[in-house]
Amino acid sequence: MADENIIMGHAEDNDGIEEYDNSLPDWWLALFFACIIWGGIYAVMYHGYQQTSQEKLYLAEVAAAEEQWGGAAEVDLAAVEITPELIAAGEPIFTQNCVACHAADLTGGVGPNLVDEEWIHGGEYADIVKTVTDGVPAKGMLTWGPILGDEKVRQVSAYVYSKSHQAN
Template identity: 50%
Template sequence: MSDEKYKDRLLGHEYDGIQEYDNPLPGWWTWMSIGTVIFAIFYVMWMYMGLGGMTQEAELEAETALAQEMHPELFAAPDGGGSGPDMPPVDRAAYVGNDEAVAAGKEVFTINCVACHGVDATGGIGPNLTDNEWIHGGKYDNIRHTITVGVPEKGMVTWGPILGPEKIAQVAAFVYSLGGGEPEE
């Protein structure tokens, strides 16, 4: 083979004795690239702009409605917000501000909750319960709901079946009585 035959097709540079040919891309490669771009355009229009008949938001709403229909107990909450099973109604006044209920709640807290929230409830593994920052709401019903259903993604077990409604109401009254203070450094 003569180098003269391919001289027109050689690029004008050479590195370490290696020369590069100026060959066109294979046809299949070109058409695959063009096809990928066209597919991407239609995919975006279909999935994100709703040309397929449903946007992502509408699909989410439809699936949420179906889940609510199939499992209504999972979407029921004391405040109607939808984040756990129904809790039995409790007379809030019988627990909040009741010294006996708060003392009983402190006893249950000491047995079950100190390992994560600390002896003085200023946190440890679990969050601080004595400041004004509430992750899941600082109202009595929010506290009771959090204790009942737990926070599994953060490691807090579901105390509802373990403690029962009476002890949960007492612990919630105790925790509610702690709120608003500043922890010691």
């Protein structure tokens, strides 16, 4: 650096600390301006031309997932046919997971009676599937969806539905 050190001369205001007033080093200025130019280019690329902003990546991923799995999760429950096979498949699932609270004859215990006319969350097949899938965690009814998976939930719900509609 060719410059002489220039002193600001207000050390008495600053606990005796002197401050230089030298011009900024060239390397520092070069970095500074390079950053400004880079920032401009980056902003234009990011908001304007570039294809890989986070938003676009996200939308592309969602579109790909939609293509791969789309529709599969959407089952029209009202249209599910409650076949004897579906009910039969549900029985052992009920025995294994549900009797502790709803009893083997479904008349209830910790959990409510499932074969009387009273329903807290609705007694249609779609209602039962929804209650079993989502559970009622605040009341001690587990969220079975992730535990059993959609298919088993549909089977065990068919079993509950058939039992309750037999009794009535």
